Amino acid sequence: MDIVIADKSHSKYAEIICETIAESAAVRGTGIARRTPEYITTKMENGNSVIALDGDKFAGFCYIEKWGHGKFVANSGLIVHPDYRNAGLAKKIKHKVFQHSRTKFPDAKIFSITTGFAVMKMNTDLGYKPVPFSELTDDPTFWDGCQTCKNYDVLTRTNRKMCLCTGMLYDPNAKDLNKKKLIKTNVFARLKHIKETMFLKKDKKYDVHAVSVNTGGFTQKEIDTIEANAYKMGVSTYKNINAVPYFYKKVIKYLVFGNVLKNNTYPLSVSAERIIQAIEIVEYAKSINAEYIAHGSTGAGNDQVRFDMIFQTLAPNIEIITPIRDKTLSRQEEIDYLKANGIDISWEKAKYSVNKGLWGTSVGGQETLTSEKPLPSEAYPSQLKNKGEEKVTLTFEQGEFVALNGVKSEPYKNIELLNSIASAFAIGRDIHVGDTIVGIKGRVGFEAAAALITIKAHHLLEKHTLTKWQLQHKEYLASFYGMHLHEGQYLDPVMRNIEAFLQSSQENVSGDVIVSLKPYHFSLDGIVSKHDLMNAKFGSYGEESKGWTPEEAKGFIKIIGNQNKIYQQVNS
Secondary structure, eight states: EEEEEEOGGGGGGHHHHHHHHHHHHHHHHOOOOOOOHHHHHHHHHHEEEEEEEEEEEEEEEEEEEEEETTTTTEEEEEEEEEGTTTHHHHHHHHHHHHHHHHHHSSSSSSEEOOOOOOHHHHHHHHTTTEEOOGGGGOHHHHHHGGGTTTTTHHHHHTTSSOOEEEEEEEOOOTTTTTTTOOOOOHHHHHHHHHHHHHEEETEEEEEOOOEEEEEEEOOOHHHHHHHHHHHTOOOOOOEEOOOOOHIIIOOOHHHHHHOOOBTTTTHHHHHHHHHHHHHHHHHHHHTTTOOOEEOOOOOSSSSSHHHHHHHHOOOSSSEEOOOHHHHTTHHHHHHHHHTTTOOOSSSTTTGGGEEEEETTEEOOOOGGGGGOOOOOOSSSOOOOOOOOOEHHHHHHHHEEEEEEEEEEOOOOHHHHHHHHGGGGOSEEEEEEEOTTSSSEEEEEEEEHHHHHHHHHHHHHOOOOOOHHHHHHHHHHHHHHHHHHHHTTOSSSHHHHHHHHHHHHHTOOOOOOEEEETTTTTEEEEEEETOOOOOOOGETTTEEEEEOOOOOHHHHHHHHTHHHHHHHHHHOO
């Protein structure tokens, strides 16, 4: 087998080369732009191609294209005749044309676009890296050559930002050129599957309509960035839904009424959000007559249960698509895919899963996958800025947080303002350990300054304004409410029943709560309320009684202890 730089004498093979390329493209269904014999002959005559021959029989071919006035070259049209496949010939041809390209165009960047996993692996071995199309040549003639590909419509729909092909680039001036990172072929396979899921399903084309549901924590700038990235990925439309007021009204209000902390620690920051997000997404999907709803949950977490349960309950006729779960994609594979498609964010921070919302921010990372490691301070979104002490006053009316420091506003706005004040003290950090819906133990870090302060302040006010039995029965019902919410059972009618009880318990939960904010913690100073049951005119605990005589106290004690006295006398 001879692999040589082709010249004019090899033009007799141009016809069979074009036929072999066309047949391969038909079989694969993607990639390989069609070329004419005249075009192939030109490449041979200019010394810009490599041919493999078994005697006089054609075995393989690849050619070089020059773009952007020589700044870029591409090794294109790599093909091996069916009689010579699966014998390592493609790799040999690839190495030959790559070295020829480097010799003939030493300063040029060498790029490739392909759907072939074998080619991707060969490129990686040579030092190529996956890149977005924006890093390749902008020469329109190159991209015009894709018109004969069956997936050209994908390229045009995304304004040439991406396609089913993966862009790969070798930069001779890259500093880490010799540090070749091995990338498994199945990584490319998975990335390709994501693209196919986005643009093609069973040979039918679908438009992708992206939607984000803001349940708090997002600035307008961040929403604009999400929108820009969505269009960069090739979506047809993007919509952001502001669900913060709805989120408070339907969920957070009852979490405050119930003083709900999962395992006495976690304010259900994420699980509370997911319910509302799922409901809003379903309503939007129905409004545009969507046939599918896609979400990015993994197969090992709680969110897949929450989303799927809401979707299948409220929209049983809409199919659910979950590429990350179905293909068991790792976070790194997701990052690699986004990088290759021009999404530019802080990838160092992306190693942490951060869910930011009105009711707190959850933080998951490598440290939370084991039992012994804490999250580093820098993993939390808020850092210590205020090292002093500050007092704030939370005003509640019938259990709702209606004013902060005497200034009235909507409860959700008061929560946002309180969070901005308290987060400067780095308050509300902790790690929650609990049982997941799928039956395994899980750990997650969180930062929820406003949520924790609001719940603790509200609970203190309740201790002063509710009866013993109100507090007793509220505690277990609120625990059930939090558990059902965490498990995705929000739509069960029992939740409306518990909400009715919680609402009715708040009639007299009104007053001010004074809180002291300090670095990394807070303390509850006390309350002021006209409904305060700790009233001196009825007596002072441990000091004096004004509602009964000493003899009445002795009679009460005798009667309340009678049952135990009888038991002990009978059984001793």
